[in-house]
Amino acid sequence: MDQSQGGGPRTGLLSFSTARIPASHRIEHWEAHNAKALIGLDIRTLEDRPLVAQEINLYFPALRFATVKGSSQIVERSERLIAAHPTGDVAIFFALGGEAFFYHSTGMITLKAGQAVLYDADLPFVRGFSYGVRELVLTIPHQEYFRLSHGRPLKEPVVFEFAPGPGTPGPDPAATSLAAFIDSALRRPEQDLCSVEQDAFALIEQLVTRAVGTDRESAYRRAVKEIEHRFAEASLDREQVAAAAGVSERQLARLFAARGQSFAEHLLARRLQAAEAWLASDPDASIAEIARRCGFTSPSHFTRRFKERTGVTPSELQRAASMQADIEWSRLSI
Missing domain, CATH: 2.60.120.10 (Jelly Rolls)
Structure with missing residues (x-):
């Protein structure tokens, strides 16, 4: 040798x-x-x-x-x-x-x-x-x-x-x-x-x-995928997503900032998007239950954030979805 x-x-x-x-x-x-x-x-x-x-x-x-x-x-x-x-x-x-x-x-x-x-x-x-x-x-x-x-x-x-x-x-x-x-x-x-x-x-x-x-693009995709899989967990935080993406928390913040959005804003938007779908598809579920399903620990915080995003409260959207479902059902029954 x-x-x-x-x-x-x-x-x-x-x-x-x-x-x-x-x-x-x-x-x-x-x-x-x-x-x-x-x-x-x-x-x-x-x-x-x-x-x-x-x-x-x-x-x-x-x-x-x-x-x-x-x-x-x-x-x-x-x-x-x-x-x-x-x-x-x-x-x-x-x-x-x-x-x-x-x-x-x-x-x-x-x-x-x-x-x-x-x-x-x-x-x-x-x-x-x-x-x-x-x-x-x-x-x-x-x-x-x-x-x-x-x-x-x-x-x-x-x-x-x-x-x-x-x-x-x-x-x-x-x-x-x-x-x-x-x-x-x-x-x-x-x-x-x-x-x-x-x-x-x-x-x-x-x-x-x-x-x-x-590497930044692939790390961003990993971060988004982790949020997609775990947004319903109220305990999900930046540290966990950064670890799953293989970057530091500082790097993670930069990945989202490069797209004009913070990590917290992306996570909140995904949770509210899911909540909107739940409200429209399950008008009989309680607001507290839908909030929990989407990672919110407080129904009042969920309601406030939801109205900021959509202009209506979760209850108002739920009632509108229920009325629309009744109309569709009546049309099918004729």
Whole structure:
């Protein structure tokens, strides 16, 4: 295996496991391995049990692939650590299982299995894996990323789907292909590495081009879809929708503001739209019941907001709908 000056392989395979390391020294060895082989991190466990971790790294002239497995842990890349161990890379983390939180400079997102996040590894972040970590990782040198993104910097994380999951708009084909490609390459490292890297770059270019060009649009669609599914929940708030969309709350606010509407205004409009349909189709239902069905906790607040939108009260619309139904029925009876 070819070795670089820093001690890591220039090309080829490297593997690490805590299995034979005394429990009291596992974290320091895990940190040392990641600093050398992938991304320097401060690591701490969430439980009293010893850390269990395994990593396989595959090196190319420019790219690096890794598969990571481990018990519950929190990993942090602070400004201090970045200054000591800069990577010069952008990273993509593909979550294969569990759930993880991802704190970054502008907010927090939650990643579920089947989701991936694209982020600059030399910007501060904290990641937490309460049920353990199982993921694929890809790192791309900054200069290569800038080439693929046509010079656009990556200031905030971009989240996308690479596998089907509940409540997701569907996987990105390029992301799906890239995740499968990384997994296959790690399982068959004897392949022509130059050829593998070229093929990987083709997939990365597709993904990055789409990510920097339409990530806001896809995040907005995810947010709207989450509202559509859950507007009847009175507890639905901006934090929950932002997490489902894979953006921070600040980013979510900007997504709606770009369309001339705040998040609260969009949610209210969807609830009132649903209420109007309920009032017209179920004239016998109580106003309180319809308010509850549409996510309002107070019938009086619902009535006030409804009149502001339509110019009539819910009761007035309900009576009008009932009268119209009686007229239609009488016509059918003649």
